[in-house]
Amino acid sequence: EPEVTQTPSHQVTQMGQEVILRCVPISNHLYFYWYRQILGQKVEFLVSFYNNEISEKSEIFDDQFSVERPDGSNFTLKIRSTKLEDSAMYFCASKLGTGGGTDTQYFGPGTRLTVL
Amino acid sequence: GNSVTQMEGPVTLSEEAFLTINCTYTATGYPSLFWYVQYPGEGLQLLLKATKADDKGSNKGFEATYRKETTSFHLEKGSVQVSDSAVYFCLLGDSWGKLQFGAGTQVVVTP
Numbered sequence: 745e746p747e748v749t750q751t752p753s754h755q756v757t758q759m760g761q762e763v764i765l766r767c768v769p770i771s772n773h774l775y776f777y778w779y780r781q782i783l784g785q786k787v788e789f790l791v792s793f794y795n796n797e798i799s800e801k802s803e804i805f806d807d808q809f810s811v812e813r814p815d816g817s818n819f820t821l822k823i824r825s826t827k828l829e830d831s832a833m834y835f836c837a838s839k840l841g842t843g844g845g846t847d848t849q850y851f852g853p854g855t856r857l858t859v860l
Numbered sequence: 861g862n863s864v865t866q867m868e869g870p871v872t873l874s875e876e877a878f879l880t881i882n883c884t885y886t887a888t889g890y891p892s893l894f895w896y897v898q899y900p901g902e903g904l905q906l907l908l909k910a911t912k913a914d915d916k917g918s919n920k921g922f923e924a925t926y927r928k929e930t931t932s933f934h935l936e937k938g939s940v941q942v943s944d945s946a947v948y949f950c951l952l953g954d955s956w957g958k959l960q961f962g963a964g965t966q967v968v969v970t971p
Contacts, residue, residue, distance in 0.1 A: 747905070775957060787949070799959060801905040835904065837959075845955040846892045846911040853903035 746770045750836050750852035757826055760859055764854035765821045765855045767836030770797040776819045777849060778811065780804070787835065793819065794841070826859045833857075862887045866950045866962030873940055873969050881935040881965045883924075883950035893926050894951040894959075904949065907935075909932075917967040940969045 749768045757763050769776050778790040791801040793811055810822045819838075822831055833856050837849040867882040895907040895917070908917030908951065910926035910933065919923050922937045923953060949961035 758943075777959075779961075786963050789958055789960070790954075790956065800956065827903075833946075839957060841957075845953045845957050846909075847957055848906050848909065849953075849957070849959060850906075851896070851904035860931075 746850075748838055748850050748852035750834075750855050752855060753853065754856045754858070755858065756858045759828060760825050763823050763825075763857060764825055765836075765857070767819045767821070767838075767852055768817050769819055769838030770840075770850055771817070771837065772840065773838035773850070774847075775799075775839045775847075776811075776813070777837040777839075778821045779835040779837065779851075781835070781854075782829075782832040790821070790834075802851055823857075826857075828859050831857055831859045854855050862891065862952055862954060862960045864950050864960050864962040867965055868963065869966040871949075871965060871967045873937050874940055876939045876968055877969075878939045879935070879940045879944070879967065881948055881950070881967070883933045883935065885929075885950075885952050887933050887952055887954070891955075892953040893924070894953060895922070895935050896926055896949045896951060896966075896967070898947045900946070900947055900956070901957065906941075907948070908968065916954055925935055938966070942969050942971055945969045 767795045776793040781787040833854045836852040839847040892911045896904045896910040897907045910917040913928035931945040952960045
């Protein structure tokens with residue numbers, strides 16, 4: 745069964761450094777998402793991406809964040825200058841996109857980002 | 861805005877016990893409702909979903925009914941197994957597909 749994959753599973757970085765989190769969505773899916781979960785808190789929506797552009801973003805997704813689909817398979821989340829409060833589990837998701845809000849989103853296993 | 865409230869865990873049960881996890885929501889429009897499960901060390905997997913009022917989603921012995929009158933989508937299973945130990949998330953999806961998560965409920969089933 746196709747699945748969403750994410751690398752790395754755990755990333756440790758120093759405050760102020762740039763990080764890139766990578767995701768490979770399911771190959772025929774059209775919509776892509778990033779979510780994050782700070783320890784002890786709810787999973788929060790960050791951004792959705794369709795047709796090579798951001799379709800929606802949350803207040804969390806400020807200028808320090810960017811997303812890209814550099815080729816036909818990868819979907820990346822870049823944090824330009826990490827802060828301590830960026831430490832969280834980051835989930836990538838994708839969906840086929842033909843069913844609107846009823847479509848199932850498929851999630852990757854997550855990348856745990858630790859900012860020191 | 862849309863929101864989901866889910867009962868706090870952890871919920872500890874013996875094998876073959878009945879499981880209920882309460883989930884209520886507030887939303888505008890006509891959201892879809894989902895239950896996802898996260899087994900230890902794995903990603904979130906869809907367990908079941910319902911896309912309109914009175915729909916019942918079911919999978920692996922779990923059931924949930926979309927009740928608009930009580931704005932609820934409670935998850936139930938009649939007889940849990942140790943392998944059902946996981947974290948369960950109630951989610952609401954708006955018409956654009958944006959998901960709102962509940963806090964997650966950890967379920968521990970003991971032999």
